[in-house]
Amino acid sequence: MSLEDRVRELAVEVQPSGEGAVAEAGERHLALAKPPGSLGRLEGLGARLAGMAGESPPPVPGSPAVVVCAGDHGVLDRGVSPWPREVTAAMVGNFCGGGAAVNAIARTVGARVSVLDVGVAGELERHPSLRGARVRPGTDDLSRGPAMGREEAARAVLAGAGVAEELVESGGVDLLVVGDMGIANTTPASALISALTDHPPEETTGRGTGIDDETLNLKVRVVREALELHGPDPADPLGVLAAVGGLEHAAIAGVILMGAACGVPVILDGVVSNSAALVAGALAPDSLGYVIAGHLSVEPGAKIALDHLGLEPLLDLDMRLGEGTGGLLAVPLVQAAARLLVEMATLEDLGFG
Ligand SMILES: O=C(O)c1ccc[n+]([C@@H]2O[C@H](COP(=O)([O-])O)[C@@H](O)[C@H]2O)c1
Numbered sequence: 001m002s003l004e005d006r007v008r009e010l011a012v013e014v015q016p017s018g019e020g021a022v023a024e025a026g027e028r029h030l031a032l033a034k035p036p037g038s039l040g041r042l043e044g045l046g047a048r049l050a051g052m053a054g055e056s057p058p059p060v061p062g063s064p065a066v067v068v069c070a071g072d073h074g075v076l077d078r079g080v081s082p083w084p085r086e087v088t089a090a091m092v093g094n095f096c097g098g099g100a101a102v103n104a105i106a107r108t109v110g111a112r113v114s115v116l117d118v119g120v121a122g123e124l125e126r127h128p129s130l131r132g133a134r135v136r137p138g139t140d141d142l143s144r145g146p147a148m149g150r151e152e153a154a155r156a157v158l159a160g161a162g163v164a165e166e167l168v169e170s171g172g173v174d175l176l177v178v179g180d181m182g183i184a185n186t187t188p189a190s191a192l193i194s195a196l197t198d199h200p201p202e203e204t205t206g207r208g209t210g211i212d213d214e215t216l217n218l219k220v221r222v223v224r225e226a227l228e229l230h231g232p233d234p235a236d237p238l239g240v241l242a243a244v245g246g247l248e249h250a251a252i253a254g255v256i257l258m259g260a261a262c263g264v265p266v267i268l269d270g271v272v273s274n275s276a277a278l279v280a281g282a283l284a285p286d287s288l289g290y291v292i293a294g295h296l297s298v299e300p301g302a303k304i305a306l307d308h309l310g311l312e313p314l315l316d317l318d319m320r321l322g323e324g325t326g327g328l329l330a331v332p333l334v335q336a337a338a339r340l341l342v343e344m345a346t347l348e349d350l351g352f353g
């Protein structure tokens with residue numbers, strides 16, 4: 001079976017989240033010891049968690065893990081980011097050493113950190129937290145040709161799915177967070193968002209790690225050139241990924257698909273995971289029933305992608321780091337949304353039934 005067929009097979013494994021459990025959780029919220037609706041968006045989130053678990057009340061997730069997917073990008077040669085390629089490998093080393101922002105926030109919320117190399121260009125030291133599944137040492141320049149081949153895109157999707165499956169099936173993980181690392185990866189994120197939402201590059205392209213006006217204009221031009229060169233077809237998500245995506249974007253789509261197939265909620269981080277969720281949703285629309293938008297990144301493409309997906313972000317902290325940082329900060333909110341449904345007394349218990 002081809003790798004593409006295996007991705008298609010994974011996509012059909014995703015079952016719709018349970019409407020019955022969602023309705024039951026909604027009823028329960030009306031009965032709990034509080035004015036109806038007073039827990040705001042936590043009520044809808046709790047009901048969605050019930051749908052994902054297929055039962056109300058839903059289990060309280062106690063074993064969260066972040067999967068940080070890393071890759072490099074040929075389009076960096078066009079000057080779309082001020083940072084050198086070598087930062088990607090250096091930061092992967094930092095994730096393994098525990099010294100990155102993602103590690104500090106993961107320790108704060110009690111999450112495991114798992115790092116996946118699907119396309120880093122540099123040498124990496126072995127580490128127990130690092131899964132080496134390098135498809136190739138970075139993509140080609142998407143503005144001059146396809147970023148990668150279709151089978152390579154499929155291999156990266158399956159690598160992400162494999163890590164998610166191992167964490168859930170062997171590691172007991174019951175809440176996944178997706179993160180990314182890759183210098184220049186906001187350029188393919190913008191291209192994916194434009195291709196899959198039909199918004200023009202000047203709306204989906206932002207300043208990434210922090211670029212000046214001149215570089216932003218160049219970046220918009222580069223995304224436009226890529227879209228004109230490939231004419232990506234939204235009905236062919238793997239083709240879009242191969243033409244204008246990135247290896248870590250593909251891996252994140254795989255984590256989302258496998259999380260959904262296992263009935264485990266997946267919390268998105270910033271613009272890169274938002275763009276990957278568009279790909280996952282195009283491959284398996286029901287996978288979006290298991291996806292939670294952790295935060296709203298400053299990158300303009302993030303809001304466009306989340307609006308297209310019909311997802312409202314839980315947090316808005318002006319963050320634009322990536323790594324899974326904003327997604328991890330939403331973990332306690334997700335846990336609280338489930339715990340409220342499990343542990344609260346009802347109005348009837350208090351004698352107001
Ligand atoms: O999460 C976000 O929305 C986000 C926004 C801007 C930058 N980043 C991170 O910064 C890197 C990409 O930025 P750039 O400017 O090199 O394209 C990559 O490692 C991302 O994780 C992440």
Ligand SMILES: Cc1cc2nc[nH]c2cc1C
Pocket residue numbers: 083087091180181182209321322323
């Ligand atoms: C230092 C640095 C850390 C990062 N973490 C995620 N993206 C990043 C980009 C840079 C440049």
